[in-house]
Amino acid sequence: MATTDLSARHNAALERQTAERKQEEDEKATAWAFIWTLFGFKMASVIVLLYWIGPGEFAFIVGATTWPWLVIPGIALAGPIGYRLRLRRVRKRREELRRAEFHLGHRSRPHTSKGA
DSSP, X not given: OHHHHHHHHHHHHHHHHHHXXXXXXXXXXXXXXXXXXXXXXXXXXXXXXXXXXXXXXXXHHHHHHHHHHHHHXXXXXXXXXXXXXHHHHHHHHHXXXXXXXXXXXXXXXXXXOTTO
């Protein structure tokens, strides 16, 4: 009797943890969707206003009010973009070294030994 009670409590606790984890993931996805939507509308409104009013009159105000919306994503995206660029460069260099080591880039004729 005691084991079934503990087992039921254990299962209930696991179900609560699973539900909490799912709720946290859903909240995180909702927050990111909201942030990206906000960013998209901000950029669209800036583009429309610059087109409508003209860059001469409005550029200073847009620059003063919009810089966090450009700088912060720029900093956030610099890491992954830099990583990908470095990864491509390293893979290209590795391939060059592999080709040089095993002479894969050149067509070579088979070696024949003299005096045999």
